[in-house]
Amino acid sequence: MPLALGISGLAFLGHEENGWLHSRSAFVHHICGWTLVVGALFPLGAAFRPRSHFFRLGFAVTFVVLAVALFALRDSGPALGNVPSIAAATRAVAPAGGRCTPLDPRKALCAERANDALWSLKAFWAPGRRGLSRGVLAHHLS
Secondary structure (H helix, E strand, C coil): CHHHHHHHHHHHHHHHCCCCCCHHHHHHHHHHHHHHHHHCHHHHHHHHCCCCHHHHHHHHHHHHHHHHHHHHCCCCCCCCCCCCHHHHHHCECCCCCCCCCCCCCCCEEEEECCCCCCEEEEEEECCCCCCEEEEEEEECCC
16 A cells, blocks of 8 residues: 555655646646655554554545545635636637637536636536536547
8 A cells, every 4th residue: 555655756846846747736746746655654654553543544544635635726726816707607618819808607607717718618508407418528629
């Protein structure tokens, strides 16, 4: 287990160094990578002191910290202060890189990811229904 967590953490930190990552993505890789590297010390310590509550609790807290970091640093997460979900529901981005125009949220929703202009999540509303009828992840080449 310590080897798996350590290698996973180092893989996260290795991806952090790539040039194609943007600021939020690099920050998420940085937090998750160091959490897993430090978290690898707890099962290693538990191997030498199996009845230690400190190492058991540290191992459990590793996954809690990882879950909180992933939740707080998502696209609409509270940590980075991005667009609130109500405002995001009324914002639209033209797929071909054109001018942003607001659309009727019952007809179409196209919210651009904060740091990556190539991918957008398009969800189309079916007329007369409540909720999303389908979601499409589209790749825009231009």
